[in-house]
Amino acid sequence: MAPDSIVWLTERSGALLVIAALGTGIGTLFSRSRAFRAIAAALLVGLSLVPVGTVSSLTFLYSVVGPLSLATTIGCAIYIGSMLGLMPGPPRHNMLFTAVVAAVLGLVLYPAAIGLLPWDPYRMGFHGALLPTALVVIAVAAGAANSIIVPLWIAASAAAWQSGLFISKNLWDYVIDPAVWLASLVLLAGAAVRAIIKHPSHRSQASAKAPVRHEEGSQKQHPEWD
Amino acid sequence: MSSRPVAIVLAIAATVLLLPAVLFHHRPPVSLAIDPIRPVAAQPLLERYTVSTAPDAGVLHKPALVDLGNGELLSVWHQGSRGDGRAVGLYTARFTSGRWEPEMRVTDAAATGEELGRYVKKLGNAVFLMRPQGELWLVYVSVSIGGWSSSHLNLKRSKDGGRTWSKAERLVTSPFFNLSTLVKAPPLVLMDGSPAIPAYHEMIAHIPELLIFNGAGQVTDKIRIGAAAGRLAIQPTVAVLSKSEAVALLRPGGTTPRVFESRSSDGGRSWSVPRATDLPNPGGPVGLVPLDSRGLVLVFNNDPKKEKDLTLAVSADAGSTWTKLAILDQLKPGEKGALTYPFLTRGNDGIYHLVYAQFGAHAIRHIRFNAAWVRSLLDEAGLPKARDGS
Numbered sequence: 056m057a058p059d060s061i062v063w064l065t066e067r068s069g070a071l072l073v074i075a076a077l078g079t080g081i082g083t084l085f086s087r088s089r090a091f092r093a094i095a096a097a098l099l100v101g102l103s104l105v106p107v108g109t110v111s112s113l114t115f116l117y118s119v120v121g122p123l124s125l126a127t128t129i130g131c132a133i134y135i136g137s138m139l140g141l142m143p144g145p146p147r148h149n150m151l152f153t154a155v156v157a158a159v160l161g162l163v164l165y166p167a168a169i170g171l172l173p174w175d176p177y178r179m180g181f182h183g184a185l186l187p188t189a190l191v192v193i194a195v196a197a198g199a200a201n202s203i204i205v206p207l208w209i210a211a212s213a214a215a216w217q218s219g220l221f222i223s224k225n226l227w228d229y230v231i232d233p234a235v236w237l238a239s240l241v242l243l244a245g246a247a248v249r250a251i252i253k254h255p256s257h258r259s260q261a262s263a264k265a266p267v268r269h270e271e272g273s274q275k276q277h278p279e280w281d
Numbered sequence: 282m283s284s285r286p287v288a289i290v291l292a293i294a295a296t297v298l299l300l301p302a303v304l305f306h307h308r309p310p311v312s313l314a315i316d317p318i319r320p321v322a323a324q325p326l327l328e329r330y331t332v333s334t335a336p337d338a339g340v341l342h343k344p345a346l347v348d349l350g351n352g353e354l355l356s357v358w359h360q361g362s363r364g365d366g367r368a369v370g371l372y373t374a375r376f377t378s379g380r381w382e383p384e385m386r387v388t389d390a391a392a393t394g395e396e397l398g399r400y401v402k403k404l405g406n407a408v409f410l411m412r413p414q415g416e417l418w419l420v421y422v423s424v425s426i427g428g429w430s431s432s433h434l435n436l437k438r439s440k441d442g443g444r445t446w447s448k449a450e451r452l453v454t455s456p457f458f459n460l461s462t463l464v465k466a467p468p469l470v471l472m473d474g475s476p477a478i479p480a481y482h483e484m485i486a487h488i489p490e491l492l493i494f495n496g497a498g499q500v501t502d503k504i505r506i507g508a509a510a511g512r513l514a515i516q517p518t519v520a521v522l523s524k525s526e527a528v529a530l531l532r533p534g535g536t537t538p539r540v541f542e543s544r545s546s547d548g549g550r551s552w553s554v555p556r557a558t559d560l561p562n563p564g565g566p567v568g569l570v571p572l573d574s575r576g577l578v579l580v581f582n583n584d585p586k587k588e589k590d591l592t593l594a595v596s597a598d599a600g601s602t603w604t605k606l607a608i609l610d611q612l613k614p615g616e617k618g619a620l621t622y623p624f625l626t627r628g629n630d631g632i633y634h635l636v637y638a639q640f641g642a643h644a645i646r647h648i649r650f651n652a653a654w655v656r657s658l659l660d661e662a663g664l665p666k667a668r669d670g671s
Contacts, residue, residue, distance in 0.1 A: 109391070110400045117398075118401070165456065168457060170484075177503065178504075181501055184306045187306070188303050194299075210292075213298035213302075224501050227456050
């Protein structure tokens with residue numbers, strides 16, 4: 056078990072990173088300047104710490120969503136890092152692969168766990184070999200497929216679970232949360248819509264006259280996030 | 282972000298970190314322990330008390346009780362203003378030397394929120410759990426947003442029999458933002474000493490559950506009472522009859538005004554899908570305690586629409602059939618209010634304790650009786666005696 060102060064901090068890190076990512080995203084809407092984005096993120100984090108009534112908005116968000124999983128933590132960290140130019144943005148296939156894994160894991164867990172199916176997959180996170188084995192298989196398959204994010208996510212989740220960085224004893228709570236599941240579904244839906252629009256049969260005559268340039272070789276620094 | 286060596290190193294790291302869980306996952310199967318039948322006094326006992334009254338309180342509700350093992354009882358309930366959830370607190374009172382002492386406020390939404398570092402809107406049901414080393418746990422419901430279906434569970438500990446309490450700790454019971462787990466009924470113990478609390482989930486579906494804890498107070502397993510989905514039943518109360526057999530009676534989760542029942546024949550590892558019994562239920566919990574290896578004592582509202590009485594029934598065949606023996610309390614004709622939320626438990630001395638809320642009178646009531654009194658009722662009714670094991 057990690058010390059209480061560490062657990063206190065790690066439990067809140069997800070909500071804090073979501074607010075920072077939101078600030079970075081808002082900054083991106085208004086400027087391409089990294090400094091501006093960083094200021095926007097810092098401003099929103101600062102505002103979230105100001106009490107409104109009896110609690111701050113960070114505390115309120117944490118009260119509602121609780122500790123968020125390593126998937127959210129890593130996802131937000133990569134987003135903020137790449138938008139602020141601290142690291143390269145992840146390749147599109149890497150992101151989509153990660154979103155598919157998160158979407159499938161969430162689909163296995165949530166509908167059944169809230170009672171829509173007559174079995175409870177949440178129990179697998181308390182004990183048994185099935186969930187750890189499935190995660191090992193996913194991590195190895197992702198590594199073989201040259202994906203960094205998925206094995207990083209699973210390794211970090213496993214390390215946090217083994218160290219008891221959250222209050223929960225359940226492996227699922229370290230791997231995934233509803234926020235990242237819903238985000239992955241939105242990301243995949245967006246990718247599907249984009250793929251349909253880009254399909255030759257859907258291109259208008261006008262766009263056919265002005266062919267779409269491939270992203271490969273594009274000078275945009277972060278094609279996926281922008 | 283697409284370097285193969287890095288990806289492979291990370292995959293190996295994930296494998297190494299998860300390998301112990303894959304290889305050493307075996308745990309002894311869950312097995313509920315039988316609460317031993319204690320010798321009881323030969324003389325029938327039936328006594329009535331008022332735990333607390335608060336005419337000015339809008340809410341005085343959801344009582345529970347524990348035998349502290351030193352001749353004292355401790356009751357907890359939910360009291361405050363009906364319109365302001367933040368003003369509702371958990372109160373306790375102590376039964377000692379044959380009387381209930383004045384109540385003490387344990388916590389409220391604001392205090393629990395401050396201790397947890399979270400926003401808490403209101404508090405709900407609470408139950409006690411006595412640990413073998415003398416530590417007393419108070420497990421209670423809180424809500425941050427929405428209604429009872431978005432509840433969380435919290436834990437407080439006391440090392441002095443409920444006189445002082447530790448800071449609140451959050452329990453993690455559900456993967457969906459840890460929402461929607463509530464408690465109502467007395468706890469149980471597993472054969473290995475681990476505590477278990479009957480609980481329920483009521484967001485979208487209504488699912489009865491059994492929460493298993495470790496000695497440190499963390500939730501380490503969760504068993505569904507009935508492998509089913511949808512709006513089944515809530516507020517399970519469980520009686521363990523033998524090493525393998527246990528029965529749960531439940532409040533309906535849907536519109537069927539009947540007490541529901543689920544059974545386990547493997548020590549609590551698996552449960553039958555809850556089904557309606559012939560017993561009526563107006564939409565509230567029931568109290569259930571073993572009488573002997575096949576016998577059960579039940580306290581319930583014997584009406585499909587209104588909580589106007591509390592009836593005592595016994596079963597000599599593990600709950601297959603019930604005999605109504607006595608009305609323990611009932612509203613007077615024309616009296617407004619309700620007799621609600623019965624909580625039935627058996628003390629270390631074998632005496633049964635019933636606490637319940639009386640709406641209208643703004644009171645928490647306590648009735649204690651023993652098996653000799655139950656047997657005397659069986660004699661009067663000309664029914665076969667339940668075996669008390671003594």
